[in-house]
Amino acid sequence: MNQIRKSLKTFVRIFALCGLSAILVTLITGYAAGLEVTQGPGDNRTGYESADYESRSISLLQRTGKAADLLHVLQSPPLGLPPVPVPRDNPVTQAKVQLGRKLFFDRRLSLNETMSCGMCHIPEQGFTNNELATSVGIEGRTVRRNAPTIYNVAYFSNIFHDGRETRLEYQVWQPMLAFNEMANPSIGYVVEKIRRLPDYTRLFETAFGGRGPGIETIGMAIAAYERTLVSGNSPFDHWHFGKDAAALSESAKLGFRLFRGKAGCAACHTIGDETALFTDDAFHNTGLGWQASVGTDPSEVQVQLAPGIKVPVPRNVINSVGERPPSDLGRYEVTQDPTDRWRYKTPVLRNVALTAPYMHNGAFGTLREVVEFYNRGGVTNPLLDPLIRPLGLTKSEMEHIVAFLESLTGDNVETLVRDAFAAPIGDRR
Amino acid sequence: MDAFRKTPCITAILIVSVILGSAAFSAWANETGLPPDMVKITGQEDFVYVWTLGEEGIGDEQDKLVAVGVNPDSPHYGQVVHSVSVGGRNEAHHMGFTFDRRYLWCATLDTSKIFVFDIHSDPARPRLVKTISDFVAQSGGVVGPHTIMPMKDRMLITGLSNNRDHGGRSALVEYTADGKYVATYWMPTDDNLQGAAKTGKYADGYNYDVRAMPRLDVMFTSSFTGWSNYMMDFGKMLKDEQAMKRFGNTFVVWRLSERKPLKIFDIPGAPLEIRCAINPAHDFAFTIAALTSKIWLVYRDKQGEWQAKEVADIGDPATVPLPPAFTISSDDRLLWATAFLEGKVRAFDISDPFHPSQVYEKQIGSQVNMVSSSWDSKRLYFTSSLLSEWDKKGSENEQFIKSFEWDGSELKERFVIDFTRAKLGRPHEMKFGAYALYKP
Numbered sequence: 001m002n003q004i005r006k007s008l009k010t011f012v013r014i015f016a017l018c019g020l021s022a023i024l025v026t027l028i029t030g031y032a033a034g035l036e037v038t039q040g041p042g043d044n045r046t047g048y049e050s051a052d053y054e055s056r057s058i059s060l061l062q063r064t065g066k067a068a069d070l071l072h073v074l075q076s077p078p079l080g081l082p083p084v085p086v087p088r089d090n091p092v093t094q095a096k097v098q099l100g101r102k103l104f105f106d107r108r109l110s111l112n113e114t115m116s117c118g119m120c121h122i123p124e125q126g127f128t129n130n131e132l133a134t135s136v137g138i139e140g141r142t143v144r145r146n147a148p149t150i151y152n153v154a155y156f157s158n159i160f161h162d163g164r165e166t167r168l169e170y171q172v173w174q175p176m177l178a179f180n181e182m183a184n185p186s187i188g189y190v191v192e193k194i195r196r197l198p199d200y201t202r203l204f205e206t207a208f209g210g211r212g213p214g215i216e217t218i219g220m221a222i223a224a225y226e227r228t229l230v231s232g233n234s235p236f237d238h239w240h241f242g243k244d245a246a247a248l249s250e251s252a253k254l255g256f257r258l259f260r261g262k263a264g265c266a267a268c269h270t271i272g273d274e275t276a277l278f279t280d281d282a283f284h285n286t287g288l289g290w291q292a293s294v295g296t297d298p299s300e301v302q303v304q305l306a307p308g309i310k311v312p313v314p315r316n317v318i319n320s321v322g323e324r325p326p327s328d329l330g331r332y333e334v335t336q337d338p339t340d341r342w343r344y345k346t347p348v349l350r351n352v353a354l355t356a357p358y359m360h361n362g363a364f365g366t367l368r369e370v371v372e373f374y375n376r377g378g379v380t381n382p383l384l385d386p387l388i389r390p391l392g393l394t395k396s397e398m399e400h401i402v403a404f405l406e407s408l409t410g411d412n413v414e415t416l417v418r419d420a421f422a423a424p425i426g427d428r429r
Numbered sequence: 430m431d432a433f434r435k436t437p438c439i440t441a442i443l444i445v446s447v448i449l450g451s452a453a454f455s456a457w458a459n460e461t462g463l464p465p466d467m468v469k470i471t472g473q474e475d476f477v478y479v480w481t482l483g484e485e486g487i488g489d490e491q492d493k494l495v496a497v498g499v500n501p502d503s504p505h506y507g508q509v510v511h512s513v514s515v516g517g518r519n520e521a522h523h524m525g526f527t528f529d530r531r532y533l534w535c536a537t538l539d540t541s542k543i544f545v546f547d548i549h550s551d552p553a554r555p556r557l558v559k560t561i562s563d564f565v566a567q568s569g570g571v572v573g574p575h576t577i578m579p580m581k582d583r584m585l586i587t588g589l590s591n592n593r594d595h596g597g598r599s600a601l602v603e604y605t606a607d608g609k610y611v612a613t614y615w616m617p618t619d620d621n622l623q624g625a626a627k628t629g630k631y632a633d634g635y636n637y638d639v640r641a642m643p644r645l646d647v648m649f650t651s652s653f654t655g656w657s658n659y660m661m662d663f664g665k666m667l668k669d670e671q672a673m674k675r676f677g678n679t680f681v682v683w684r685l686s687e688r689k690p691l692k693i694f695d696i697p698g699a700p701l702e703i704r705c706a707i708n709p710a711h712d713f714a715f716t717i718a719a720l721t722s723k724i725w726l727v728y729r730d731k732q733g734e735w736q737a738k739e740v741a742d743i744g745d746p747a748t749v750p751l752p753p754a755f756t757i758s759s760d761d762r763l764l765w766a767t768a769f770l771e772g773k774v775r776a777f778d779i780s781d782p783f784h785p786s787q788v789y790e791k792q793i794g795s796q797v798n799m800v801s802s803s804w805d806s807k808r809l810y811f812t813s814s815l816l817s818e819w820d821k822k823g824s825e826n827e828q829f830i831k832s833f834e835w836d837g838s839e840l841k842e843r844f845v846i847d848f849t850r851a852k853l854g855r856p857h858e859m860k861f862g863a864y865a866l867y868k869p
Binding site: 041042043045048053054055056057058059060061062063107112113114119122124125129130131132133134136139140142301303304305306307309311313317318319320321322323325356357362365425427428429 | 517518519520539540541562563565566570572591592593594595596597598615618619620621630631632633634655656657659660661662663664665667668669670671672673674675676678697698699718720721747749770817818819820821822823825
């Protein structure tokens with residue numbers, strides 16, 4: 001009998017352990033699956049260049065939402081970030097944020113009802129588009145530049161790659177009216193369209209004390225939502241500002257030293273004593289814009305046809321099916337100062353691991369390619385920023401810098417992305 | 430109009446429906462693809478309906494359904510007899526008849542609208558009777574309705590994209606024949622294979638064409654790319670390394686009656702159109718991978734299992750001929766495949782489907798896309814437009830429908846309509862119409 005009891009106890013223990021293990025495995029895989037859904041395209045194409053590529057596609061139905069208290073996010077800036085500047089004439093309220101979020105993901109706000117802000121600033125793709133070097137607008141029209149992330153956009157007064165806009169409230173209207181983005185024919189057209197949509201009436205009145213849709217309220221609502229997308233408290237912040245020595249890998253720590261030292265990255269991607277935005281909010285010429293404008297095109301382009309299959313396609317074939325690429329002169333287009341030609345704004349590096357492809361034209365698919373570009377000293381041209389020069393970094397040093405950049409992912413990405421998933425996508429009914 | 434009505438028409442044969450359980454059957458892009466249990470035109474067609482993309486700077490710039498007279502006995506042979514503009518540029522693409530062939534559903538890849546035309550009241554003058562404009566909302570976010578496959582009282586529609594990221598993950602959407610939404614069937618993905626066997630490395634969830642073999646209770650789907658790519662300037666896309674990674678590499682075999690995926694095959698490089706063998710003794714279908722320029726055979730082996738095998742190249746794949754469309758003859762002996770970038774059509778002898786061999790080649794234009802064949806394989810029609818932003822630019826942007834006669838050894842041109850000169854736009858898919866179909 002004792003023997004039987006013993007066996008039973010052992011069985012129960014093993015069973016309990018197995019159960020615990022199963023729960024742990026479920027939790028771990030569930031967490032990993034959660035990250036895959038919220039931190040990257042559900043159609044993951046990592047390694048597509050290789051014949052060994054295996055798809056890791058996730059059902060769109062896993063894109064489930066959970067509304068968050070975004071006002072709390074805004075009012076409690078995470079470790080590493082300063083208080084969020086909020087204009088006096090547009091205090092952020094829960095009602096405005098809710099309304100702004102709905103507008104942000106409403107495809108009906110474009111002329112033919114196919115484009116919303118969220119079609120280029122895709123939540124799980126770092127609020128940018130990981131699948132395109134440069135954006136595609138209404139009817140497939142070409143947009144010249146890479147969609148910038150809107151994480152932490154609240155902190156900046158130079159908006160767009162060329163800094164042509166000064167406030168989020170104003171910025172909102174540019175893509176809505178741009179011929180090659182959402183293509184609405186006029187401000188009045190947008191206002192009247194929203195006014196006629198019954199699902200908006202109460203939301204505007206609640207958010208703006210009885211005021212309906214208008215040039216001001218539409219901009220204020222979307223800006224209010226965008227201001228809440230604050231993301232910090234990254235492993236780097238824990239280590240650097242929180243003094244938690246264990247929060248960062250040794251490689252990332254080495255990378256940080258290189259970032260501030262030998263590589264000189266911090267000259268533009270600035271770091272303060274108590275907070276870090278990783279940008280000087282200024283404009284620099286790296287040579288990429290110059291190369292696109294006045295450089296010589298290669299005679300052929302390597303084109304990926306399928307996993308592991310890449311072929312050279314002659315330039316004349318590319319040109320036969322392609323429009324002439326639009327000109328892009330950078331900051332010069334705003335200032336008309338010739339010295340500003342091909343200068344673009346220093347991007348914020350927070351959540352940079354989530355916001356590929358990189359640079360104003362999406363030229364690089366990985367952080368490693370970006371670091372290699374700067375290690376080469378950018379592209380030589382008469383207006384090259386003097387801060388950009390060959391760095392002499394070794395391969396392992398570049399790996400350390402990449403490890404550091406990957407440590408800048410905020411701890412609330414899952415929360416912000418799930419919140420965005422909870423927003424209704426506006427489509428014609 | 431009377432002249433049309435008096436024109437001697439073809440013999441139309443209505444073959445009694447054979448229903449396999451709940452599975453009905455489908456109608457294809459051109460007459461030779463029609464299943465045996467659907468009304469079809471076995472002789473001379475009277476009209477080719479051309480779903481035409483509006484083009485900025487051309488005419489009224491709107492998408493339109495264009496009816497072209499194609500009966501040599503008609504005084505309007507080789508002429509546009511009617512045109513209906515539908516409003517906007519919606520990226521007109523493919524069409525599908527209702528099962529009774531009285532209505533033509535014309536789908537659009539950008540706005541996802543579906544325009545329904547009455548083609549039976551007056552086949553010479555299609556009439557827009559309904560517009561489905563809430564396809565995306567009804568389907569739960571499917572964007573870009575493409576192939577419309579009629580079943581007895583249902584329409585099964587492939588979607589190419591979605592309203593979350595404009596990428597390639599999408600679904601099949603089912604409607605009633607009178608235009609009411611029924612259900613959405615998402616394509617199998619790695620995390621949710623829905624019971625399907627993943628035979629290779631990919632389960633990307635992409636979608637493109639749908640075809641069925643009702644007698645075997647199977648349905649096939651292929652895979653292309655999402656809105657961002659198919660709407661984008663082609664030259665820009667070819668230079669975009671990220672975008673070029675976003676193409677489908679899968680072909681799915683489904684149980685038709687249950688709309689259930691059974692098997693996922695790897696077919697790298699965007700397998701687009703699917704054509705099923707017509708002979709009931711032939712248990713196979715073809716697809717062609719557009720980017721890799723390869724013909725694939727999907728067949729049932731001796732054990733009754735479906736298999737996929739690469740069987741031939743189209744031109745030199747290294748030069749990217751880009752074959753987007755093909756058709757097979759009603760005797761399952763010839764396969765006609767166009768190559769968009771080359772502007773050519775090639776004929777392959779597929780008597781041995783495992784070893785297609787090229788037997789003929791002809792330059793059709795500076796670019797060519799769709800090919801449609803008459804049931805007797807004597808007439809082939811070609812149109813030029815692939816996608817509004819993928820078509821060639823400048824002087825090479827020829828936009829036409831061309832009619833050819835096939836005498837068994839040579840394609841001889843019969844008529845050409847220049848759609849640019851006629852201020853119509855970019856001609857895409859073609860469907861055949863005939864008075865005889867609607868005679869009491």
